[in-house]
Amino acid sequence: MNISRLSLNPQKRGARKLMGSPEAMHAAVRSGFAPGTDPGRVLWRVDSKEHGQATLYVVSAVEPDLEHVAEQAGWPTQAPAESRPYDPLLSRLKAGQRWAFRLTANPVHRGRLSDGTQKIMGHVTVDQQLSWLMDRQERIGLALETADQEPTAAVIARSVLTFRRQTSRVTVSSVTYEGVGVVTEPEALRTALTQGIGRAKAYGCGLMTLAVP
Structure with missing residues (x-):
């Protein structure tokens, strides 16, 4: 890598x-x-x-x-x-290590329209967007630090871009997070770092990077 x-x-x-x-x-x-x-x-x-x-x-x-x-x-x-x-860092990951992270992601959920059909929708509020990240701690192998039972991770940037792709119009909502977490499952974290987190990976979402806190 x-x-x-x-x-x-x-x-x-x-x-x-x-x-x-x-x-x-x-x-x-x-x-x-x-x-x-x-x-x-x-x-x-x-x-x-x-x-x-x-x-x-x-x-x-x-x-x-x-x-x-x-x-x-x-x-x-x-x-x-x-x-x-990238492999030297990936191979060095161990349970218990503490890392600062930055992630730009596309936090979405499956909502139901008035006609009963389901549609993928972007989370709108900062609280919803933070909850989306907190819900993924186990699968990405990184436990986010909390203070007084509240996440210390923060949303530092949000944007909505609309563009044309062939004959259709695409809207991508991206959110950039920063925070600190402790490694719980090194292999899961390696997968998250190399395969991405969430949707819209082709459009600049899903990449998490680590740094010494």
């Missing part, structure tokens, strides 16, 4: 185009893999920061070539992308 990072320049028109359309960014990331290669499940996420900074993260089975993304949306004075093997 490999994790790659590329600094984006939001002042560039190409960067604004990619960052404003999950469909366009998905296509740009996928084109970083040569024909005939198998990148496995490809996860990506864009982190936006203050002062007009943004970073693209990509997790894949093989290292991508993101030079075309750098030319369109990056900084000319910086290297095209920084890539490193």
Whole structure:
């Protein structure tokens, strides 16, 4: 496995185009893999920061070539992308370890319309979105820290993007979480880190990254 990072320049028109359309960014990331290669499940996420900074993260089975993304949306004075093997971190995960995490996800639920049919709907409130994450602690192998029985994880960003995909219109609600958790099931956490969490993985959701708290 490999994790790659590329600094984006939001002042560039190409960067604004990619960052404003999950469909366009998905296509740009996928084109970083040569024909005939198998990148496995490809996860990506864009982190936006203050002062007009943004970073693209990509997790894949093989290292991508993101030079075309750098030319369109990056900084000319910086290297095209920084890539490193992900397996050393994945193999180091053990029960009881404490990690800070960031996750952009698509928290949804199955709702029922007035005509009785069911539809996948996005959670709207911050409390609902936090509950969605708390409900997934066991399956992702990471117990989120609490204080006074309340989660310490926080929603730090929310957005709703609507774009066209072929002949249909797609709406993706994304939520970025930050928090600290303790590893309970290392194998489950490895799966979550490499296969993603939740839906809309092609559109910049599902990628969790870890850091020393």
